[in-house]
Amino acid sequence: MAEKAPVSVWTRPERPRRDQPTLGRDQIVDAALELLDAEGLTGLSMRRLGTRLNSGATSVYWHVANKDELLELALDRVMAEVTVPPPDDGGWRASATGYARSLRAMIHRHPWTVTLFGGRPMIGPNATRVLDETLIAFGAAGFTDLDLEYAWSLVVDYVIGAAGSEASWQRGQPGTTSADWIEALGPYLTRLAEERPTLSAHIRDVWANETGDILEGRFTFGLTSVLDGLEARRPPAR
């Protein structure tokens, strides 16, 4: 695409594409998201983003200071997909589970977010909206001040940890299952069987036939356990 041959004087220089909407943050983030969702963090380079936008490689830098800022914008954009059911509908617990599942689903759709979480404080409009709503939800549970902070971050940390491990699990090679891994390791595992019987029994019984159901069961188990633990710490209803 870059073969802009030394234009002869006779050929009129082509209309420099002003018909398209000029470059803007929205379109930049749109294109960045396509690359990120398709190929992950390493799939996004400023040059590829430039060609995707039919623009010069460094034109993006007029609208965005650097790549980190672009990633911040992209991260906040996908935070728009996270919803928090208001606690008045079904109580704080329904609200918390709805939030947790919504966040997990978003991470599954955009696995590249995992590395970015917590990299710097998320203060974009969507992130603050989600944060505000979760604080309201956990406030409806009776938590205040430090306990509110503790309860909220327990759920967030668990969801990010769980969904993150799930996501990076699948990110490796889309085709390979855990059974394939076990197959490929072969002799290494048989040697392991002698030294660590507990572990290799677990591998044989659980990991060897891992399915999507196990992922689901694991998350609901973890989430309900977390919420149960929070329930015990909740101040008595007023």
Place this chain on the structure above:
Amino acid sequence: MAEKAPVSVWTRPERPRRDQPTLGRDQIVDAALELLDAEGLTGLSMRRLGTRLNSGATSVYWHVANKDELLELALDRVMAEVTVPPPDDGGWRASATGYARSLRAMIHRHPWTVTLFGGRPMIGPNATRVLDETLIAFGAAGFTDLDLEYAWSLVVDYVIGAAGSEASWQRGQPGTTSADWIEALGPYLTRLAEERPTLSAHIRDVWANETGDILEGRFTFGLTSVLDGLEARRPPAR
């Protein structure tokens, strides 16, 4: 066509060393750890590693297939620092808390590990040792089969999520506290105060005076909540 690619580091024996302390996996991983701990993932480049070892830039590639494999070795090396107290001493709960705190402390010492967790299955000797010991610990709690998997991964996911967010929090700029952040954001926050009163009250009351104590309190709150939730799901002792 490329049939030899997907073999993992652990299956291939270390290339036999000749005589003197020339380059070896141990020294390579040592030097890599120095760079990683000092400057994080981006601080480790093969060229810097080469000069650190007083060797050519690409000499490392004789001992290690690529950079990912080197990171796998480094990750397993630091997993040696994680200990799991045997459950017969103080019960499964003491064992689980000891493991969780040990893992968290390791992540704090080596924040670059967070990105690597779950990237690919951790099957190095130290990782498998830790995994085996934790399975034994949670098995002592009475969990079996799928529940064992669920219970174990709940704790792991929470610890990685919590410690990961703590670690990347500090990784930004070692000097800046959260109060500095709030200070720097200034007018953005005052505008936020009108739209989202709950959130800005929380910022003012909790985050503005964040100290190390809050981090500690948050983790113990989260961990005890998680273990309480697990206790409720534990099969009755026999």
Place this chain on the structure above:
DNA sequence: GACCTGCCTCGCACACTGTACGACTCAACT
């Protein structure tokens, strides 16, 4: 008309990355 002054785009260059490859050294074995 001419001229200036914003905003915006883009080509080039720089310093850096991971790593493939072939040339080399040098001890050990036949």
Place this chain on the structure above:
DNA sequence: AGTTGAGTCGTACAGTGTGCGAGGCAGGTC
């Protein structure tokens, strides 16, 4: 003495983020 093979290294290639300056365009002022 000749051969082998482990181990090291310089060079090269394709790719990265991004600083810089040279422009082009629209609108405003003489």
